[in-house]
Amino acid sequence: MTSPTLLSPLTVRGLTLKNRVVISPMCQYSAIDGVVTDWHLVHLGRFAIGGAALVFVEATGVEARGRISPGDVGLWNDEQARALARIADFLKANGAAAGIQLAHAGRKGSTRRPWDGGAELAAGDLAKGEPPWETLAPSAIPFADNYPRPRAMSLADMAEVILAFRQATQRAEDAGFDVVEIHAAHGYLLHEFLSPLANHRTDQYGGDLAGRMRFPLEVVETVRAIWPTSKPLFLRVSASDYVDGGLIVDDTIAFAGAAKALGVDVVDCSSGGNTPTPPTLYPGYQVPYAQAVRAGADIATMAVGLILDPRQAEDILAGGKADLIALARPALDDPNFAIHASAFLTGAPDYGLAPTPAKSGLDRLAQSLRHIAKG
Secondary structure, three states, X not given: OOOOHHHOOEEEOOEEEOOOEEEOXXXXXXXXXXXXXXXXXXHHHHHHHOOOOEEEEEEEEOOHHHOOOOOOEEOOOHHHHHHHHHHHHHHHHOOOEEEEEEEOOHHHOOEOOHHHOOOEOOHHHHHOOOOOOOOEEOOOOOOOOOOOOOEEOOHHHHHHHHHHHHHHHHHHHHOOOOEEEEEEOOOOHHHHHHOOOOOOOOOOOOOOHHHHHHXXXXXXXXXXXXXXXXXXXXXXXXXXXXXOOOOOHHHHHHHHHHHHHOOOOEEEEEOOOOOOOOOOOXXXXXXXXXXXHHHHHOOEEEXXXXXXXXXXXXXXXXXXXXXXXEEOHHHHHOXXXXXXXXXXXXXXXXXXXXXXXXXXXXXXXXXXHHHHHOO
């Protein structure tokens, strides 16, 4: 019997993933001064125990002003790197590759945590020890009325951000991560440069698509130069802004092709985030973007967004629409998605996807259930 594609290995550069189940970066807004805590270890560790092949740490600020909120994870100092190394070690020791998403929030920074309203930090937050900070963007255009007005970046600012990505990449390598993903989606800094909705610059970093791509591609080039050639580099994009005059799929295909030429291996295809207007949601609503980028840029892609069950995931992969499946909220609901997928797609759960302590208990459970079934 042919193994389901979802459960088959995939080799990218020097890394072989044991299956195609990836845990997408999920912001927890629970770090302290950018340092991960036991919450992050448990949150991420359970996905390795559940059989996922690759687990990503959430969007991780490359500098303090690159955070979304005061609770964001950071990688701009060695204390943060040491705490993240503990997570990378745990993931790898329990069967999953360890990934980290390097990010800069741009004009969507200096905001409250989502459960505190998500709007601009203000005087009340300063009193709680969470002061606002200056935000940066390609142009001085706020994301929304209740967000801070950013400062348009100078060339010196761009050089500082590129250096921050460079240093964070080196820290990710020192911490033992297997995969780095550059965050160029969801209305954050690199997406802001790409989109004509946020980038009104008249210099070499604005104007046509080539100009708007210039700074994000400089970041890609810098990260790839530091990141070992044996390790994969992923790139998350928002394939469409969903607004007339915004980024469209053809733009994203061109960007993906240029990024591939600089050494990106996989494009993680999301969408939206550059305007407050949400997209129309339905199961697999972003899969067509992964398919279009895969074909148009001739690059491996990862599909993400309301992929809710193993059959849907298998059909995406078997149909050649993507090469990997990324899960966020469905994985929160079912951290053992990969193990349950093996049972759903083959009729027999593969407990070998779990580390030995969990596998041992699951094997005994299966024996007990077989005993009961025999009467």
